Amino acid sequence: MAIEWAGSPPELLLALDRDAAGTLRSQLETGLRDAICGGRLKAGERLPSSRELARQLGVSRGLVQECYGQLTAEGYLCTRAGSATRVAPIRVHRPAEPGTRPPPPRLRVDFAAGVPDLASFPRGDWCWAQREVARTASNADLGYGDPRGSEVLRDVLAGHLRRVRAAVVESEHIVVCTGFAQGLNIVLRTLARRGVRRVAFEDPGYGDGTTMAAAARAGVEAVPVPVDALGLDVDALDASGARAVIVTPAHQWPTGVVLAPERRRALADWACERGALIVEDDYDAEFRYDREPVGAVQGLAPDRVIGIGTVSKSLAPGVRLGWIMCPPGLAVAVAEDKRLDDRGSPVLDQLALAALLESGRYGRHLRHMRPVYAGRRAALVDALARHAPGVRLTGLDAGFHAVAHLPEGADERHVVGAARKRSVGLYGMSTYRASGAAGPPQLVLGFGDLGETAVRDGIAAVADLLVY
Amino acid sequence: MAIEWAGSPPELLLALDRDAAGTLRSQLETGLRDAICGGRLKAGERLPSSRELARQLGVSRGLVQECYGQLTAEGYLCTRAGSATRVAPIRVHRPAEPGTRPPPPRLRVDFAAGVPDLASFPRGDWCWAQREVARTASNADLGYGDPRGSEVLRDVLAGHLRRVRAAVVESEHIVVCTGFAQGLNIVLRTLARRGVRRVAFEDPGYGDGTTMAAAARAGVEAVPVPVDALGLDVDALDASGARAVIVTPAHQWPTGVVLAPERRRALADWACERGALIVEDDYDAEFRYDREPVGAVQGLAPDRVIGIGTVSKSLAPGVRLGWIMCPPGLAVAVAEDKRLDDRGSPVLDQLALAALLESGRYGRHLRHMRPVYAGRRAALVDALARHAPGVRLTGLDAGFHAVAHLPEGADERHVVGAARKRSVGLYGMSTYRASGAAGPPQLVLGFGDLGETAVRDGIAAVADLLVY
Numbered sequence: 001m002a003i004e005w006a007g008s009p010p011e012l013l014l015a016l017d018r019d020a021a022g023t024l025r026s027q028l029e030t031g032l033r034d035a036i037c038g039g040r041l042k043a044g045e046r047l048p049s050s051r052e053l054a055r056q057l058g059v060s061r062g063l064v065q066e067c068y069g070q071l072t073a074e075g076y077l078c079t080r081a082g083s084a085t086r087v088a089p090i091r092v093h094r095p096a097e098p099g100t101r102p103p104p105p106r107l108r109v110d111f112a113a114g115v116p117d118l119a120s121f122p123r124g125d126w127c128w129a130q131r132e133v134a135r136t137a138s139n140a141d142l143g144y145g146d147p148r149g150s151e152v153l154r155d156v157l158a159g160h161l162r163r164v165r166a167a168v169v170e171s172e173h174i175v176v177c178t179g180f181a182q183g184l185n186i187v188l189r190t191l192a193r194r195g196v197r198r199v200a201f202e203d204p205g206y207g208d209g210t211t212m213a214a215a216a217r218a219g220v221e222a223v224p225v226p227v228d229a230l231g232l233d234v235d236a237l238d239a240s241g242a243r244a245v246i247v248t249p250a251h252q253w254p255t256g257v258v259l260a261p262e263r264r265r266a267l268a269d270w271a272c273e274r275g276a277l278i279v280e281d282d283y284d285a286e287f288r289y290d291r292e293p294v295g296a297v298q299g300l301a302p303d304r305v306i307g308i309g310t311v312s313k314s315l316a317p318g319v320r321l322g323w324i325m326c327p328p329g330l331a332v333a334v335a336e337d338k339r340l341d342d343r344g345s346p347v348l349d350q351l352a353l354a355a356l357l358e359s360g361r362y363g364r365h366l367r368h369m370r371p372v373y374a375g376r377r378a379a380l381v382d383a384l385a386r387h388a389p390g391v392r393l394t395g396l397d398a399g400f401h402a403v404a405h406l407p408e409g410a411d412e413r414h415v416v417g418a419a420r421k422r423s424v425g426l427y428g429m430s431t432y433r434a435s436g437a438a439g440p441p442q443l444v445l446g447f448g449d450l451g452e453t454a455v456r457d458g459i460a461a462v463a464d465l466l467v468y
Numbered sequence: 469m470a471i472e473w474a475g476s477p478p479e480l481l482l483a484l485d486r487d488a489a490g491t492l493r494s495q496l497e498t499g500l501r502d503a504i505c506g507g508r509l510k511a512g513e514r515l516p517s518s519r520e521l522a523r524q525l526g527v528s529r530g531l532v533q534e535c536y537g538q539l540t541a542e543g544y545l546c547t548r549a550g551s552a553t554r555v556a557p558i559r560v561h562r563p564a565e566p567g568t569r570p571p572p573p574r575l576r577v578d579f580a581a582g583v584p585d586l587a588s589f590p591r592g593d594w595c596w597a598q599r600e601v602a603r604t605a606s607n608a609d610l611g612y613g614d615p616r617g618s619e620v621l622r623d624v625l626a627g628h629l630r631r632v633r634a635a636v637v638e639s640e641h642i643v644v645c646t647g648f649a650q651g652l653n654i655v656l657r658t659l660a661r662r663g664v665r666r667v668a669f670e671d672p673g674y675g676d677g678t679t680m681a682a683a684a685r686a687g688v689e690a691v692p693v694p695v696d697a698l699g700l701d702v703d704a705l706d707a708s709g710a711r712a713v714i715v716t717p718a719h720q721w722p723t724g725v726v727l728a729p730e731r732r733r734a735l736a737d738w739a740c741e742r743g744a745l746i747v748e749d750d751y752d753a754e755f756r757y758d759r760e761p762v763g764a765v766q767g768l769a770p771d772r773v774i775g776i777g778t779v780s781k782s783l784a785p786g787v788r789l790g791w792i793m794c795p796p797g798l799a800v801a802v803a804e805d806k807r808l809d810d811r812g813s814p815v816l817d818q819l820a821l822a823a824l825l826e827s828g829r830y831g832r833h834l835r836h837m838r839p840v841y842a843g844r845r846a847a848l849v850d851a852l853a854r855h856a857p858g859v860r861l862t863g864l865d866a867g868f869h870a871v872a873h874l875p876e877g878a879d880e881r882h883v884v885g886a887a888r889k890r891s892v893g894l895y896g897m898s899t900y901r902a903s904g905a906a907g908p909p910q911l912v913l914g915f916g917d918l919g920e921t922a923v924r925d926g927i928a929a930v931a932d933l934l935v936y
Contacts, residue, residue: 005826124602142589317611319816321814343647
């Protein structure tokens with residue numbers, strides 16, 4: 001579709017050479033024809049008005065009108081009375097792009113995990129915050145600021161994390177980043193520069209290669225450490241020889257296990273005794289259901305934990321804002337890496353998030369969402385109990401995904417493939433295992449961005465596949 | 469200053485253990501006291517209302533009120549009738565942070581370059597665009613999107629760049645990034661993976677180590693190539709053995725030279741003949757004065773040029789949005805690096821920029837700013853002619869910085885130091901030279917964020933230092 005340039009469209013860069021042989025008119029005609037044939041101007045795009053182009057090029061308006069008339073006669077342009085001159089809908093041959101994939105077929109119900117309810121994004125609050133910021137930000141805020149991020153946001157975030165997550169943190173130890181991926185890249189590069197050579201990650205864990213890719217980019221070795229029913233196996237971690245570990249204690253990704261109290265202490269002890277570092281992905285901490293709230297591990301060992309948090313689950317991934325809570329001794333190095341990486345995250349968004357937090361709108365949104373997710377969770381439990389009673393569900397304490405345990409001997413891949421034929425997106429645990437296979441057959445069911453009806457319909461549509 | 473939590477302040481995470489020895493009241497008292505002494509709650513911060521905390525902890529409101537009363541009596545809390553209970557202004561001992569530097573003294577006039585007029589940032593337009601986007605963005609836009617960036621923005625950017633910069637580009641070859649620094653990091657990493665081992669950069673060039681740091685991070689060698697009065701020395705480039713070069717053809721940073729037509733062609737020929745790549749920083753292309761507009765070098769050799777552009781000069785650095793125009797064969801690899809780097813840039817900001825471009829507001833802002841910068845440029849020329857007539861000024865064709873040539877034998881560092889004592893920020897060319905020194909004494913004078921009066925006053929205040 002053609003771009004609908006409103007107001008004055010962007011200037012059209014055309015060079016006329018007054019010393020050249022050809023007349024200005026023939027130069028202009030050729031220039032416009034080339035711009036159309038070469039794809040610089042697309043079918044349907046508005047041209048500058050003859051008055052505007054004449055002014056820009058320093059020629060008479062009549063000359064431009066003559067050119068437009070000639071090119072209209074040749075079929076390159078079209079004009080309607082009272083409307084702008086536009087490029088005619090001619091077909092320019094363009095070779096097909098290699099490597100562009102057709103979009104995957106649409107799913108009727110998609111149990112993909114990791115995405116919150118996008119329809120509930122607080123558009124009004126966000127817009128309010130942006131308006132506040134546009135009104136109140138200082139001019140200096142709009143320049144290249146502190147690469148650690150806006151001081152206003154870091155102050156408010158520190159206060160928020162101290163209260164809600166029992167974190168031990170001051171604003172000068174926070175570095176704002178673009179999300180978990182960037183946070184992890186920055187942290188692993190910083191650790192690599194500090195001499196860390198081996199980093200452990202949870203198995204099952206990020207299946208899309210997030211950890212492995214970040215480790216490879218940072219030049220550190222990534223080793224898997226098993227997760228059991230109590231969370232990360234700290235003895236295995238100790239035996240791995242890693243000097244840092246990436247963990248998701250609040251709601252393990254993807255098993256949904258909450259790190260048991262004795263494991264939390266063992267993990268903190270491991271870090272203190274070995275002089276190692278814990279990278280805590282404070283994933284899904286905002287949404288918990290039946291259980292008592294548990295603070296971040298960071299509060300147990302603030303000198304040994306690097307906390308990474310984002311608003312990707314609490315607001316929306318598209319906001320692309322997160323933060324790194326650094327032990328005091330690492331804050332300067334982490335900030336320097338962020339500076340070299342991208343000079344800091346967008347300032348107006350940071351100030352908008354600060355306004356949401358300080359005004360109470362952020363908290364109100366979380367309180368609004370908790371019963372929404374609780375309802376979807378209940379719908380999932382209910383639908384499975386009704387349609388696939390043999391299938392056990394675990395990992396339901398927090399967040400918006402759970403693990404369905406298929407009968408022994410079930411073929412995970414077959415279930416996933418058969419469900420896809422019914423336009424239902426299911427995801428097997430095997431894709432999140434470091435080995436890529438083996439292990440009991442399980443599904444990771446996300447319900448963050450699925451209404452209760454969709455959850456019920458989706459389970460009903462594939463239930464016969466789950467019970468075997 | 470205490471954070472002024474409005475509405476319901478964030479939940480205060482406190483754990484009560486009903487199986488423990490101590491009473492709930494003593495546990496709560498201890499928990500609150502620890503939160504204050506440990507710095508989780510700062511002087512002046514609001515506590516939850518007794519009703520809210522009682523609800524959250526599942527205890528009676530009376531018990532919470534008793535605790536608040538006890539801690540008020542002990543001096544930890546203070547209450548005024550009709551107002552929230554707050555943390556009393558007690559002093560908690562905190563050791564001073566090592567490594568925090570005192571802020572540099574404020575300058576009266578700062579000729580720092582590279583920052584546009586921050587007071588002219590179109591706050592109203594930006595706010596309008598954010599409102600439009602909050603209203604019209606689809607829910608899917610708010611999720612993890614295409615790491616290349618919003619298709620809407622890439623379409624509009626491609627159309628804009630084709631018109632304004634005579635670029636040969638389609639939206640599928642654009643990758644949106646967070647600014648020049650991230651763009652360069654992504655590009656150099658991608659080139660390194662393609663086997664490029666040596667990258668040339670302009671000398672003088674980025675003095676803050678941007679290029680060197682990015683090259684070091686990507687694992688490629690960075691070699692300086694001299695810039696003369698016609699721009700980059702292409703023969704020297706060829707002799708350097710580099711297989712890629714980072715250039716600023718529209719207005720060389722920091723000399724302000726516009727790459728001469730014959731050099732542009734020689735540069736494109738070099739890239740084609742050697743199979744090399746040109747990284748074009750389309751710096752300052754938006755603001756040109758006396759001369760004819762010149763398209764991006766990208767349009768001469770779209771298969772051999774990677775263009776990087778940003779809105780840091782046209783809008784403000786704090787927006788943190790830029791784009792990479794890739795040769796078709798590199799687009800997939802660049803997009804994959806962006807994905808691994810940070811999963812994509814903020815979506816709502818991207819859509820806001822698209823709305824500014826398509827609505828004509830972006831172009832209107834540029835047209836509004838051109839005479840503003842032209843006025844400051846004239847003020848600089850005028851002030852130097854009046855107060856320091858021996859000082860020649862070059863690099864004035866575009867952008868908002870220029871180079872002042874000091875008399876032979878002048879001591880650049882002395883001039884900079886003496887000006888600073890008069891609270892005027894001057895910057896010597898030597899800091900931008902790869903060797904770090906030598907070369908004729910010159911100053912790089914930025915006037916983007918300085919009003920005409922400040923320009924005149926600043927020059928008047930240091931003129932005697934410039935004429936020697």
